[in-house]
Amino acid sequence: MSAATGPEPAGHLHINWTRCDGRGICTELLPSLLIRDDWGYPLAADPELAEKSRIPFGRASERDVADAVALCPRLALTVLRPR
Amino acid sequence: MDEALWAFGRASGAVSLALFTLSVVLGILVRSGRPLLVLPRFAVTLVHRNVALFALIFLGLHVGTLMLDPYAQLRLVDVVVPFLGAVKPFWQGLGTVALDLAAAVVATSLLRRRLGPGIFRAVHWLTYVLWPVALLHAVGNGTDGTSKWFLLLALAAAAAVGGAGLWRLSPRFLESARLRQEEAS
Numbered sequence: 514m515s516a517a518t519g520p521e522p523a524g525h526l527h528i529n530w531t532r533c534d535g536r537g538i539c540t541e542l543l544p545s546l547l548i549r550d551d552w553g554y555p556l557a558a559d560p561e562l563a564e565k566s567r568i569p570f571g572r573a574s575e576r577d578v579a580d581a582v583a584l585c586p587r588l589a590l591t592v593l594r595p596r
Numbered sequence: 597m598d599e600a601l602w603a604f605g606r607a608s609g610a611v612s613l614a615l616f617t618l619s620v621v622l623g624i625l626v627r628s629g630r631p632l633l634v635l636p637r638f639a640v641t642l643v644h645r646n647v648a649l650f651a652l653i654f655l656g657l658h659v660g661t662l663m664l665d666p667y668a669q670l671r672l673v674d675v676v677v678p679f680l681g682a683v684k685p686f687w688q689g690l691g692t693v694a695l696d697l698a699a700a701v702v703a704t705s706l707l708r709r710r711l712g713p714g715i716f717r718a719v720h721w722l723t724y725v726l727w728p729v730a731l732l733h734a735v736g737n738g739t740d741g742t743s744k745w746f747l748l749l750a751l752a753a754a755a756a757v758g759g760a761g762l763w764r765l766s767p768r769f770l771e772s773a774r775l776r777q778e779e780a781s
């Protein structure tokens with residue numbers, strides 16, 4: 514688990530790569546979770562992360578994650594909650 | 597009172613058209629994936645959406661006041677079904693077509709998470725029909741539609757949307773286009 518999210522993430526941000534067009538809205542809203550690669554696509558800020566399309570986030574990021582999910586022009590983002 | 601309704605009905609139509617014009621240009625900018633001066637990308641999408649919603653409010657006021665207005669003789673059926681109007685049925689009908697298309701575009705935008713990107717995008721493309729139809733309606737139906745000042749404004753609006761449209765079709769339109777093209781070649 515990354516230091517940024519703490520021991521228990523509030524959820525995971527899932528990126529659908531088939532839909533994502535690298536428009537960079539999520540990387541603007543979630544600079545602590547995502548960085549932008551050279552082609553504009555989002556990349557997990559935590560290089561250690563095993564699953565690149567399933568990014569854990571903490572409570573502090575809830576609102577920004579919700580904004581990114583709502584504003585992604587390609588509807589490529591969803592939130593996965595722990596069961 | 598009647599004069600006021602008539603004047604407000606016309607003015608709100610013009611304001612709605614101006615706001616729709618701005619929203620179309622902003623929408624094209626959103627599609628490019630670029631920020632606008634100090635506005636980051638996510639803010640551009642929000643302004644695009646909010647300007648469109650304001651345009652819709654003025655469209656509602658435009659249609660609503662003219663339904664109450666005795667000169668316009670607008671009936672409920674004319675709001676939904678085009679070309680049946682009592683006054684200038686063709687030009688009024690274009691307004692009805694634009695209204696119906698706007699309703700479809702807004703409804704699919706609000707429900708886009710449920711409908712998925714395919715339907716959202718297909719219906720959103722109708723904006724490229726909606727906007728010119730609305731402009732023709734304004735010029736053909738408006739009392740001042742063919743006056744010099746209105747035609748100049750209409751021309752400016754057409755230049756803005758046309759220019760944005762040409763930019764949309766240019767190969768360097770997407771922010772990432774250059775990078776991805778270099779990668780591909």
Ligand code: SF4
Nearest residue numbers: 533534536537539585
């Ligand atoms: S906002 Fe959506 S389309 Fe844009 S980079 Fe993020 S996931 Fe991809």
